[in-house]
Amino acid sequence: SKTRITVIPGDGIGPDIVASATRILDHIGCDFTYDYALAGLTALEKTGELIPQQTMDLIENNKIVLKGPLTTPVGKGFTSINVTLRKHFELYANVRPVQTFEGTKAHYSDIDIITVRENTEGMYSGQGQIIDDNRTIAEAKSVITRKGSERVIRYAYELARREGRKKVTALHKANILKTTSGLFLEVAREIAKEYPDIESSDMIVDAACMNLVMYPERFDVIVTTNLFGDITSDLCAGLVGGLGMAPGANIGEKVAVFEAVHGSAPDIAGKNIANPTSIVLASIQMLRHLAMHTQAEQILSALQKTIKQGDRVTQDLGGTGSTNEFTQAIIDHL
Ligand code: NAI
Numbered sequence: 001s002k003t004r005i006t007v008i009p010g011d012g013i014g015p016d017i018v019a020s021a022t023r024i025l026d027h028i029g030c031d032f033t034y035d036y037a038l039a040g041l042t043a044l045e046k047t048g049e050l051i052p053q054q055t056m057d058l059i060e061n062n063k064i065v066l067k068g069p070l071t072t073p074v075g076k077g078f079t080s081i082n083v084t085l086r087k088h089f090e091l092y093a094n095v096r097p098v099q100t101f102e103g104t105k106a107h108y109s110d111i112d113i114i115t116v117r118e119n120t121e122g123m124y125s126g127q128g129q130i131i132d133d134n135r136t137i138a139e140a141k142s143v144i145t146r147k148g149s150e151r152v153i154r155y156a157y158e159l160a161r162r163e164g165r166k167k168v169t170a171l172h173k174a175n176i177l178k179t180t181s182g183l184f185l186e187v188a189r190e191i192a193k194e195y196p197d198i199e200s201s202d203m204i205v206d207a208a209c210m211n212l213v214m215y216p217e218r219f220d221v222i223v224t225t226n227l228f229g230d231i232t233s234d235l236c237a238g239l240v241g242g243l244g245m246a247p248g249a250n251i252g253e254k255v256a257v258f259e260a261v262h263g264s265a266p267d268i269a270g271k272n273i274a275n276p277t278s279i280v281l282a283s284i285q286m287l288r289h290l291a292m293h294t295q296a297e298q299i300l301s302a303l304q305k306t307i308k309q310g311d312r313v314t315q316d317l318g319g320t321g322s323t324n325e326f327t328q329a330i331i332d333h334l
Pocket residue numbers: 013017068069070071072073082244259260261262263264265266267268273274275276277278316
């Protein structure tokens with residue numbers, strides 16, 4: 001039977017770029033069945049809910065989600081939908097690959113780094129948030145568990161193996177954060193022993209930031225806790241030309257959500273000028289997750305050729321193309 005994918009077009013530029021990704025998937029004959037689902041501002045307007053139950057059911061049933069960016073209304077007490085999904089489906093690993101594309105204005109060449117960020121614990125666990133009435137002292141609790149560390153670190157090693165990667169580097173601050181980061185580092189060193197075929201190292205996160213800028217070629221797969229991963233994965237995106245060139249996957253035991261990491265870009269919505277690269281890369285991540293490696297490599301190669309050629313890409317990449325033309329150029333290169 002056909003693989004069913006829950007597709008959330010999302011808000012702003014979301015529907016345009018998601019359509020670009022599905023057009024390409026269909027063109028190479030992926031033969032998926034798409035179940036379209038509402039979330040975000042679009043869902044709120046149509047159903048009164050940011051993420052309707054029907055969408056949650058479709059995600060639960062199909063397990064694979066391709067998701068456009070969502071607008072979370074500000075100042076109305078709404079929790080971010082991305083956070084809701086992460087918590088509800090326990091999407092414990094946030095996988096953020098970056099790679100150099102020839103033809104962009106990025107400052108580096110030959111970058112190829114995957115960050116695996118713990119997505120549920122640490123400084124972002126949401127626990128113990130206290131501020132006194134005079135707003136003089138604020139507290140928040142950082143929670144790291146052995147189980148939470150083990151599963152994300154093991155995911156990073158399994159990913160490294162599956163994708164033929166050579167090295168996993170754990171980022172931490174165990175010299176100062178002796179309990180929390182200390183536990184994460186301890187678990188990382190234990191799990192490293194289970195993977196003798198992969199080179200393991202660990203590095204203090206601030207030193208890692210300097211090294212990422214000076215010697216990015218020394219990194220392959222990075223695994224780290226929530227806050228550090230949030231920051232260092234954006235740093236990595238900067239090495240390859242920004243968030244527009246980077247996809248993200250949120251992986252749980254059952255459900256996996258593949259998305260563009262940029263937002264809904266309301267300033268350019270509906271103009272057919274949004275760059276679809278991030279969501280197309282997310283669909284490549286999705287194909288690899290489904291072990292459809294041939295199709296993944298085909299799309300990647302066509303995207304690389306299109307960006308290198310440079311004339312039919314969108315304005316943000318220096319071209320004159322619309323979203324549709326960029327998409328058509330990728331299809332022409334397939
Ligand atoms: P944004 O990423 O939407 O836009 C920042 C700038 O980058 C804008 O100038 C935009 O035009 C440009 N940009 C973004 N994606 C682009 C693309 N594919 N092609 C060409 N240009 C692109 O960030 P912003 O403005 O802070 O947020 C807008 C909305 O998106 C907010 O409601 C925010 O909550 C939401 N958001 C959603 C995310 C998600 O669902 N994963 C992630 C980040 C923001």
